[in-house]
Amino acid sequence: MPHLGSTVHLRALAAAALSPRPAATPRRTAPAERVVIVSASIGAGHDGAAHELHRRLRAAGVTVDRYDLLDLLPARVGRAVRDGYHRMLVRAPWVYQRIYSSTERAGGGGPLARALLRTAEDRMLRALPADTGAVVSTYPGASRVLGRLRLAGRLDVPVFTYLTDFSVHPLWVADGVDVHLAAHAVPAAQARALGAGDVRVGGPVVDPRFRPPQEAERSAARARFALPAAAPLALLVAGSWGVGPVRQVALELRDCGAAVPVVVCGRNEALARQLREDGIEHAYGWVDDMPGLMHAADVLVQNAGGLTSLEAFAAGLPVASYRCIPGHGPANAAALDEAGVAAWIQDAAELKDVLCDLIDGPRGLLQREAGLALFAAAGRGPADAIARACGDGVPLPAPLAPAPSAVRRTRTRPAVRRLAATAAAACTVWACAVGTAVATTDTGTGVMHAIGRSLDLDDPPHTHHPEGHRS
Incomplete structure (x- = not known):
């Protein structure tokens, strides 16, 4: 990013x-x-x-x-929420998938989440x-x-x-x-x-530096990042935190032979070091010049479908979603695919063929046009x-x-009660963050279900809902 x-x-x-x-x-x-x-x-x-x-x-x-x-x-809860979400994606992605799916079915968050936002x-x-x-x-x-x-x-x-x-x-x-x-x-x-x-x-709203490059800009960008001058390049991104199965995807990109992988790991410097040890030569941590790196690339491979995808569209770069992170990753991949602006690769056996088509085939041309069309008459x-x-x-x-009863509760609720609700929310976030430490036991599973019920995120009693994202 x-x-x-x-x-x-x-x-x-x-x-x-x-x-x-x-x-x-x-x-x-x-x-x-x-x-x-x-x-x-x-x-x-x-x-x-x-x-x-x-x-x-x-x-x-x-x-x-x-x-x-x-x-x-209040009370530094914001930092707990951010850190908890980060650790959950890294250590217990299944917990985030369950929270995402449950809130999607329920139409939003539960009482504890609402209480936290009221503060x-x-x-x-x-x-x-x-x-x-x-x-x-x-x-x-x-x-x-x-x-x-x-x-x-x-x-x-x-x-x-x-x-x-x-x-x-x-x-x-x-x-x-x-x-x-x-x-x-x-x-x-x-x-x-x-x-x-x-x-x-x-x-979309993206930085104006993201635009289709001239051939001279493309060559200069490759030279600036010490990238191969002629080989097709697949830019693999994993957000600012470098989460998801990035290492697996980088190795698959290398081994399929469709393109040389160029990996941006965000602030996950440990991942960048591991990739270089694996023989992935072009692995970076935080990159300030992402427009330049996109100018050098032939295709973007992403796992979340957020701002980086929009930046790639503006740069005229075809986009593929692959091995997405839980929750919003598959949901965004499905929506991008429906809009015709990004390919969703759901089978590893299709990776090479789809990438080749995006890099130097009719599918890539169509997606470049569809992506750039988002910005054609957008102005500001x-x-x-x-x-x-x-x-x-x-x-x-x-x-x-607001209802009179709600007003009375707001006026008379003691500060201690507000602090208790805040502390409970922070504890919930923390418990989610360390979900993998308890998820291997029956007791741990019960704890996670209890957390879901406290947030009104879990399945209703005696009702079965299929897991997974909206397609």
Whole structure:
């Protein structure tokens, strides 16, 4: 993934959260020119979309602030959530698959997850500047927080959700969000099917450095990275964390003979060292010049279907999904395949033939055209809709007042109870993170099912549901 700029005002957030402010953002009497973007530093895809939206809005003359949802959670719970998710993908991917599938069937998270997000609501309001004209979320948890504030009448400016993936999990579609912005008609249709009202297709948002290269740029990029000048190159990426069966896929790419593997391991330097020991000559850790590396490559092989795939489309690089990480990996692969912009290789026996067709065949030409078409008339894409709402205003629905009983609970609930809920959520995340340590015993399996029930993520009693992703 490309290097991302630092998030604005994060260190000032703690001080802002402690300063007194009104319970609700004042209703605007004149056009405002400030947008607040709320992301989450879980991987790099959500922050990457926020970074590019920030750049485009600034170019349109809009003042932009950015916040990380994880910094709005109390008692360092945000760090526990991020670290827990990372460790779960590395040590117990089956746990993440179960959580993803269960929340997909249930239409969203359970009571404990909702309680955790509620702890960010007041901090979110206090963080918003008084002249905020619109708020944009690039992370489903942030959309849930902002949507609840809109429904409760505590936030009276429009809330946008930018859908960063091609597949749309139910957690993305939050009640109270005014507009869901999608990169393509496929995720837009999924969002509508999940109940989203105003869904708009505005195209992807990626750094403009990702564009089709000239032949001289391609040759220069290969020389800069000391890559073979003429051999076909398969760029294998595994996100900013370098998770998934990357080592297996790198060896399969080498052995199938379709292309020389060039592997980017993100911040997983240990994986890069292991690959070099395996004889994979071109294995990198964190790479700042991903546009250049894509200019050098002939095909991208990915396992998650996030921002890197969109960057490859912009660079005119055909994309293959292979041995995807659990949860959103197969779901994104299916959606990308449905949209005709990426091939989904589900059988190792097909790896060589599909890659050859993508590198130097009609399938590759079709996918390059389909990928580039996403950007053909996008302009500033979703940033245009956001900037218009911020500067000119949009009709806002009447906020729904919370039930009186809910208001009483909010006013009388002791701080100790909130802290207890937060601690329970952190413990749940931690337990998921070390799932492999207990999963080999009957007791451990029971613990994981108990965690699922506490999050309302497990299967309902006496009901069988088939496992697996949405196809």
